[in-house]
Amino acid sequence: MADVRLDKVAKHYGDVVAVRDVTLDIAHNEFVVLVGPSGCGKSTTLRMIAGLEEVTKGTIRIGARVVNDLPPRERNISMVFQNYALYPHMSVRGNLSFGLKLAKVPREDIEQRVWEAAEILGLERFLDRQPAQLSGGERQRVAMGRAIVRHPDAFLFDEPLSNLDAKLRTQMRTEIKRLHQKLRTTIIYVTHDQLEAMTLADRIVIMREGVIVQTGTPHEIYHDPVNIFVAQFIGTPPMNLFDALSAETPQGLALQIGDGVQLPLPKRYLGKLAAGREVVVGVRADDVVPHGHGMRPEERWTLESKINIAEPLGNETLLFVNFGAYEAVSKMLHPRLVRQGETIACDVDLSRVHLFDRASGQAIRGEA
Amino acid sequence: MRKTAWGGYAWLGPMFLFLLAFELWPFLVMFDQSLHFLNYTQPAKNGQFIGFDNYRKAVFDDNFFHSIRITLLFLVVALPLEFLLGLAVAVLLSYHLWLKRFVLPLLLIPMILAPIVVGLTARLNLNPDFGLIGIFLRDIGIATDGLLSSGTSAFFTIAAVDVWQWTPFLTMIFIAAILGMPREPFEAAEVEGANRWHIFRRITLPLLRPIIIVGLLLRLTDAFKTFDQVFIMTGGGPGASTELATIFAYKVNFASWNLGYGSAVVGLLFFISFILTFVLLKLMTRFGRRPLT
Numbered sequence: 001m002a003d004v005r006l007d008k009v010a011k012h013y014g015d016v017v018a019v020r021d022v023t024l025d026i027a028h029n030e031f032v033v034l035v036g037p038s039g040c041g042k043s044t045t046l047r048m049i050a051g052l053e054e055v056t057k058g059t060i061r062i063g064a065r066v067v068n069d070l071p072p073r074e075r076n077i078s079m080v081f082q083n084y085a086l087y088p089h090m091s092v093r094g095n096l097s098f099g100l101k102l103a104k105v106p107r108e109d110i111e112q113r114v115w116e117a118a119e120i121l122g123l124e125r126f127l128d129r130q131p132a133q134l135s136g137g138e139r140q141r142v143a144m145g146r147a148i149v150r151h152p153d154a155f156l157f158d159e160p161l162s163n164l165d166a167k168l169r170t171q172m173r174t175e176i177k178r179l180h181q182k183l184r185t186t187i188i189y190v191t192h193d194q195l196e197a198m199t200l201a202d203r204i205v206i207m208r209e210g211v212i213v214q215t216g217t218p219h220e221i222y223h224d225p226v227n228i229f230v231a232q233f234i235g236t237p238p239m240n241l242f243d244a245l246s247a248e249t250p251q252g253l254a255l256q257i258g259d260g261v262q263l264p265l266p267k268r269y270l271g272k273l274a275a276g277r278e279v280v281v282g283v284r285a286d287d288v289v290p291h292g293h294g295m296r297p298e299e300r301w302t303l304e305s306k307i308n309i310a311e312p313l314g315n316e317t318l319l320f321v322n323f324g325a326y327e328a329v330s331k332m333l334h335p336r337l338v339r340q341g342e343t344i345a346c347d348v349d350l351s352r353v354h355l356f357d358r359a360s361g362q363a364i365r366g367e368a
Numbered sequence: 369m370r371k372t373a374w375g376g377y378a379w380l381g382p383m384f385l386f387l388l389a390f391e392l393w394p395f396l397v398m399f400d401q402s403l404h405f406l407n408y409t410q411p412a413k414n415g416q417f418i419g420f421d422n423y424r425k426a427v428f429d430d431n432f433f434h435s436i437r438i439t440l441l442f443l444v445v446a447l448p449l450e451f452l453l454g455l456a457v458a459v460l461l462s463y464h465l466w467l468k469r470f471v472l473p474l475l476l477i478p479m480i481l482a483p484i485v486v487g488l489t490a491r492l493n494l495n496p497d498f499g500l501i502g503i504f505l506r507d508i509g510i511a512t513d514g515l516l517s518s519g520t521s522a523f524f525t526i527a528a529v530d531v532w533q534w535t536p537f538l539t540m541i542f543i544a545a546i547l548g549m550p551r552e553p554f555e556a557a558e559v560e561g562a563n564r565w566h567i568f569r570r571i572t573l574p575l576l577r578p579i580i581i582v583g584l585l586l587r588l589t590d591a592f593k594t595f596d597q598v599f600i601m602t603g604g605g606p607g608a609s610t611e612l613a614t615i616f617a618y619k620v621n622f623a624s625w626n627l628g629y630g631s632a633v634v635g636l637l638f639f640i641s642f643i644l645t646f647v648l649l650k651l652m653t654r655f656g657r658r659p660l661t
Contacts, residue, residue, distance in 0.1 A: 051558075052558065073558060073559070079559045102566055
């Protein structure tokens, strides 16, 4: 068990910079998820920690050791790969015990540890099977078993669930979380799926184009995104965004979002914004709710909107409604049947509206 | 349905006729000849049906047995060397992929040369009076009369030439197989504490096994038929020290013009190579049965 520290770590492939100056402290036992669109450098960062890619600049520490120049086998880490990476010619037992045999662990210990791992992951029945005889989910469990038998300092997961179908993915997600609670080990987990990141992480690290954009707990990332990219990347459906212009009105400063619709400036932004500023207004579907459907807004503002499309999901219905010159997604909890073209009163919780600078995309900081 | 099936046979037809004319027919003619007395040095008795006499004669012919022994020795010396060298070069190349660009074209050269060219090149180069290698060996006192002048050295020389020509073939199919393997199990093994030797021994080699068997099978059947380059280099000599079974068969048929007996010899060779191939194929399916993904 150990902490992992990255200090200004960079990876260049010739002229291409895959990762630039990533600094990140991962605490002992912490579950950190690196998330971002493909090509953002998250996997490369993970592979550098594993030792499968050389570090171009900066230092990586695992525990007290700088590991930059250590081969993977001397780093005492375990890795779970996207396509399982099982040894196809070995049985499940052989796969689980391979690393232990290399480490010359006594045979009784190997048997015990393999059995323990098999029990944790429900693999007892499969120990003598070949990987080809297992389903995708079972293979992924073997890959995880192979990682845990070695009692490593840290686990690295490289998109471990991407090859599984949706249902199995949800199930395995829970298993991974349970595993972390049971083993209390440092886990660094890479995914492009924001939902996985939100559900699993103690802390999320959002990357884009080789740079860390934001680090924080799932709660922080969701409720306080630092820029438009994070706001859109995290959360389903993605945050509603409207271009707006701040303007002086008899009621005070307001945000014009076209078609004569003016959103009053949320209180926390009072004094932070001058008239005539071009901003982007961001508001999540959870905070644009048809009146009477579950929300008690702290700072209510209501807009009569026409429903363009309704997507019933059972427990809730997503409504695509007119919102000034734009269309917004609204979440209707405890849904009733609605008709297309119906006009509905939507409550917006102004205290949860986000403002971003249009030119830079950065969040405009309001009072907390 | 019926129409499409016949259509299929129609497409196969030309190839079938070709095989019939150039494979099956000569084979039957050969078998027929082997049952008759047919020797152009004694034409008076030609055409007489003698049953399996030619086969009986071959089975008790010391020269024939000697040539088979030479062939098997040739296989036993050349094939393991080709296999080990081919594997070693392939694995080294897979560690240093940038070398591939330079090494692969070099490896192709021996393979694209006709065996006759290889034989002639070797013979000329090994000549102790005017061959590059021959003069060098003579001057340092290793083979003053040339490598091809004594039985033992001639035998190992023809084996060495075969190794030179055909190791690249095994290297090529091994490197192709290695590069075609998924990378992740290797990376997983690296993370799990394996060094290069462990990875080679426990991952690469087992995963290569089916390819190794196919490669050896191809080489075995091919090496069994070796004729041209050895015939050019030594003509089977000195004495009969490099007289492969193929060369023996050639001599019986086309030097002694004993076509009846020669046909029986070729028939037996066919039988032996059939058995060897059959055994290897059996081994192959036994190993190949284990699923790989």
